[in-house]
Amino acid sequence: xxxxxxxxxxxxxxxxxxxxxxxxxxxxxxxxxxxxxxIRQAPGRGLEWIGTIYYSGRTYYTPSLKSRVTxxxxxxxxxxxxRLTSVTAADTAVYYCARQGESSSWYDSWGQGTLVTVSS
Amino acid sequence: xxxxxxxxxASGTPGQRVTISCSGSSSNIASSTINWYQHLPGSAPxxxxxxxxxxxxxxxxxxxxxxSGTSASLAISGLQSEDEGDYYCAAWDDSLNGPVFGxxxxxxxx
Numbered sequence: 002x003x004x005x006x007x008x009x010x011x012x013x014x015x016x017x018x019x020x021x022x023x024x025x026x027x028x029x030x031x032x033x034x035x036x037x038x039x040i041r042q043a044p045g046r047g048l049e050w051i052g053t054i055y056y057s058g059r060t061y062y063t064p065s066l067k068s069r070v071t072x073x074x075x076x077x078x079x080x081x082x083x084r085l086t087s088v089t090a091a092d093t094a095v096y097y098c099a100r101q102g103e104s105s106s107w108y109d110s111w112g113q114g115t116l117v118t119v120s121s
Numbered sequence: 122x123x124x125x126x127x128x129x130x131a132s133g134t135p136g137q138r139v140t141i142s143c144s145g146s147s148s149n150i151a152s153s154t155i156n157w158y159q160h161l162p163g164s165a166p167x168x169x170x171x172x173x174x175x176x177x178x179x180x181x182x183x184x185x186x187x188x189s190g191t192s193a194s195l196a197i198s199g200l201q202s203e204d205e206g207d208y209y210c211a212a213w214d215d216s217l218n219g220p221v222f223g224x225x226x227x228x229x230x231x
Contacts, residue, residue: 038220047123048158048166048209048222063219097165106156106211106220109177111165 003028005098005112013092013119019085023098023112030079031056038101038108039072039083041094049094053101054081088119124149125210125223132229138198141226143210145191149221153213155193157186160225161206169208170195197228205230 009021023037030037039051052062054072062070071084085092095116099108126144133139143155157170168177170186173193183198193210210223 047224048211050220050222053219061219064217099166101220104213106153106213106222107168107171108156108158108166108211109168109171111167113165 003100003110005100005110007096007098007112007115009115009117011116011118013088013117014121015089015119016087019083019088019092019117019119021083021096021098021115021117023081023083025079025081025100028100030074030081031076036101036103037074037081038099040097040099040108042097042114043091043094051083051085051096090119093117093119123224124214124217124221125212127208127210127223127226129224130227130229132231133197133200134231135200135202137200138196139200139228141195141197141208141210141228143193143195143223145193145212145221147191148216149191149212149214150188150193151191152215155186155188156211157184157195158209158211159204159206160209161203166209200230202230204228 004026006024013019036053038053052072054060054074069086074081095114097114099111154172158166159169160166173188174186185196187194207225209225214221
């Protein structure tokens with residue numbers, strides 16, 4: 002059974018960089034059938050797509066975050082990562098990684114999510 | 122403000138049927154398939170309905186989805202207390218070139 006697990010610091014200071022890693026187990030991140038995404042949920046708000054990566058390294062980002070986001074993949078360790086620069090309090094959220102279908106809003110496996118708080 | 126519009130809340134008593142709506146536009150709902158997610162407290166979101174009407178393995182048949190034009194709906198029949206949580210619709214948006222979600226509907230079982 003596919004499992005995803007987010008890891009990384011739970012606290013980031015304003016203007017610094019948020020870095021998270023998603024480790025995939027029970028399946029290969031190099032599968033040609035799937036993409037891998039990051040989604041977040043700020044307190045009291047709905048789900049927001051951050052970006053998506055394919056095992057080849059091809060990426061797609063939401064326009065509102067594109068200038069600050071980098072998603073990368075490490076196929077040797079079956080992981081993909083999120084970097085968000087110049088964070089503010091508005092970036093405080095639970096961050097989820099998930100397996101995604103191509104050009105789709107279909108996410109069939111999700112990590113448990115990790116809360117990242119931006120505060121000095 | 123979310124691209125897809127859902128009512129913020131819905132409620133029903135055990136055994137009742139409730140419907141949650143999701144409204145969008147020609148660039149998302151009308152041109153793509155709709156997925157629904159159930160987000161229970163303390164858990165990861167769970168794919169509930171995919172490709173408008175299909176249920177993943179393990180999802181009870183009392184959950185059903187439909188789509189017409191720029192709107193979609195999730196119906197839950199035989200409401201149970203464990204259904205209490207948040208429900209999100211999602212669609213691919215051609216303008217964004219990415220997935221968009223509804224704001225979520227908080228379902229309360231009275």
